[in-house]
Amino acid sequence: MNKVLMEKYADLLVRTGVNLQKGQTLIIESPIDCAEFARVVSEKAFEAGAGDVVCHYNDPVYQKIRANHLAEEKISEVLDWQKESLDYYLRQGACSLMLTSPQPYLMQDMNESKAGAVQSFTNDLRNVIRSRIATDHVQWCIAAVPNQKWAEAIMPEVDKDKVLDEFWTLLFKLAYVDENSDANDNWRENAKRRQILTEKLDNFHLDSFRMTSSNGTDIVFGFHEDYSWGSKKKENPEEIKYSPNIPTEEVCTSPDKYRTNGIVYSTKPLMLGGKIVDNFSIRFKDGKVVEVHAEKGEELLKGIIYQDEGSCYLGEVALVPYHSPISESGLVYFNTLIDENASCHIALGKGFPNTVGVTSQEPADWEAKNLNYSSIHIDFMIGAKDTKIVGHTRDGKEVVIFENGDFVI
Numbered sequence: 001m002n003k004v005l006m007e008k009y010a011d012l013l014v015r016t017g018v019n020l021q022k023g024q025t026l027i028i029e030s031p032i033d034c035a036e037f038a039r040v041v042s043e044k045a046f047e048a049g050a051g052d053v054v055c056h057y058n059d060p061v062y063q064k065i066r067a068n069h070l071a072e073e074k075i076s077e078v079l080d081w082q083k084e085s086l087d088y089y090l091r092q093g094a095c096s097l098m099l100t101s102p103q104p105y106l107m108q109d110m111n112e113s114k115a116g117a118v119q120s121f122t123n124d125l126r127n128v129i130r131s132r133i134a135t136d137h138v139q140w141c142i143a144a145v146p147n148q149k150w151a152e153a154i155m156p157e158v159d160k161d162k163v164l165d166e167f168w169t170l171l172f173k174l175a176y177v178d179e180n181s182d183a184n185d186n187w188r189e190n191a192k193r194r195q196i197l198t199e200k201l202d203n204f205h206l207d208s209f210r211m212t213s214s215n216g217t218d219i220v221f222g223f224h225e226d227y228s229w230g231s232k233k234k235e236n237p238e239e240i241k242y243s244p245n246i247p248t249e250e251v252c253t254s255p256d257k258y259r260t261n262g263i264v265y266s267t268k269p270l271m272l273g274g275k276i277v278d279n280f281s282i283r284f285k286d287g288k289v290v291e292v293h294a295e296k297g298e299e300l301l302k303g304i305i306y307q308d309e310g311s312c313y314l315g316e317v318a319l320v321p322y323h324s325p326i327s328e329s330g331l332v333y334f335n336t337l338i339d340e341n342a343s344c345h346i347a348l349g350k351g352f353p354n355t356v357g358v359t360s361q362e363p364a365d366w367e368a369k370n371l372n373y374s375s376i377h378i379d380f381m382i383g384a385k386d387t388k389i390v391g392h393t394r395d396g397k398e399v400v401i402f403e404n405g406d407f408v409i
Contacts, residue, residue: 001168005177010040012175012183012246014048017141018095019242022049025094027086029056031101033147038099054089060103060274067114075117078124086125090132095139095242101146104153104334107274112300115273119304122273123376130377131361134353139242142337146171154331174247174325174338187243197251197319200409201229204399208259209391211344211402213384215265219284221317222259224370225394226356229253249326249341252318254351257372258287260314264346268332268339268381270301276334277301280380287313289348305348310374316347322385322405336379344383344402349376 014020026045030038035057042053067075090096107115132138151158151167158166172178176186208222229251261284269278277297282305283290289312294301305312320327320343327342349372353359356369366373389402400408 001165002172002179004179005172006037006168007040007044008183009172009175009177010037010044011048012177012187013041013097013141013143014044016184016187017143017243017246018097018139019240020045020048020050020095020139021240023051024049025052025054025089025092026050027054027056027089027094027096028099029058029097030099030145031147032057032059034099034101034145037145041097041099054094056085060106063118064107064110064274067110067118072113072117075114076120076124078121082125083128086128087132090129090136090138096129096141098140098142099145100142100335100337101144101150102271102274102335103147103149104271104276106149108276110273110275112275112297113303115275116300116303117273119273120307127375130350134361135359137239139240141242141244141246143246144171144335144337150334154333170329170331171247174329176247187246190249191243194249194251195230197407197409198229201251201253201319201401204391204401204409205394206391206399207394209389209401210262211264211382211387211389213265213267213382213387215267215384216281217262217264217382217384217387219260219262219264221255221314223253224256224356226369227253227256228355230355245337245341247326247338247341249324250318250320250345252316252352254355254371255314255317256287256370257310257313257351257367258370260284260287263291264382266380266382267343267384269334270297270378270380271334271336272297272300272304272378275300284314289313304376304378308375310372311349311376313348313372313374314346315349315351315372315374315377316345316379318345318347318379319389319402319407320344320383321407322383322387339381340379342383343381344387344389345379345381347377347379349374349378 045053146167151163177183210220212218263283265281269276280294351371363373385405387405391399
């Protein structure tokens with residue numbers, strides 16, 4: 001792969017992803033397959049003035065071995081020391097970078113109940129950081145890093161000796177990293193484009209919108225009167241701006257917990273606990289999931305949906321134009337971070353407190369704004385080439401937001 005571009009990508013994650021501040025500690029969570037890249041990120045972080053860099057490595061193959069020999073209760077258990085290994089640094093003001101690099105077929109022979117337990121472990125450990133995001137404005141970023149098996153899964157027609165380099169080349173393009181410009185400047189321009197869309201959506205003062213596609217999706221999302229696209233909080237000059245996902249093309253918000261009605265059909269596969277869930281539909285009534293069907297992974301999906309009181313309600317609605325760089329690559333990435341930025345998507349579980357101005361982790365404060373509270377946040381893709389979205393404003397007007405899969409505002 002191109003070492004120069006790899007270093008520019010690492011620098012992008014440090015300076016724009018988490019926006020590391022001088023003297024600040026960076027926590028890196030990384031699969032062992034990405035250790036080489038994690039070291040590059042570490043070097044860039046120290047060059048940017050990091051007070052320390054703490055790497056937490058995980059091994060998906062070991063995780064599978066362990067899951068094959070333990071009961072579900074043991075697999076899903078997150079021990080206090082594991083939580084503290086993150087929270088200790090977060091309490092001291094650290095920022096968090098998670099490198100995601102799946103092996104799409106690694107867990108395909110694991111039974112769905114154990115895969116669900118693996119997913120529960122992942123969710124519960126991630127909640128350590130999620131809680132700090134809401135209360136302490138922790139900077140965080142999730143970024144993709146190619147590995148050989150992942151590359152082979154998404155580009156099966158490419159020679160195995162070349163496929164990893166081709167995936168890296170594609171990722172650099174999706175992240176706006178090239179040899180002739182500053183990746184951080186490119187990313188700021190991307191953020192400006194999305195900010196313009198966010199402001200337009202806010203200015204409509206939407207009460208709800210209806211999304212339809214020819215595949216059968218027909219759903220209405222309602223919004224709380226205090227909601228916004230992006231953050232509802234007033235700008236605080238002391239808060240550090242950062243980019244949570246790289247790459248990304250989305251603008252998002254949290255819907256009113258009780259005002260989703262209709263049915264959605266998936267347009268891309270979903271990875272849960274390392275297993276693939278595909279060709280599924282979910283029906284909602286008054287915000288709650290009332291019907292689930294899947295050609296592949298139905299029981300696994302149902303297990304996640306009914307995990308806790310809030311996991312059967314929505315926490316996110318995100319809009320992504322069909323003609324975006326990720327979508328136009330024509331690939332299925334078997335990775336939510338990338339696939340969700342090729343398609344409009346929604347997420348089961350925990351909402352975004354900043355979208356309604358909530359600054360606490362108290363469930364009662366979330367409920368007061370009809371914001372969903374849950375231990376999970378699972379995105380899945382529902383946007384299609386012909387998706388149409390028609391909004392209804394609070395003063396009774398109708399506005400077309402999407403036509404043929406793209407923004408028209």
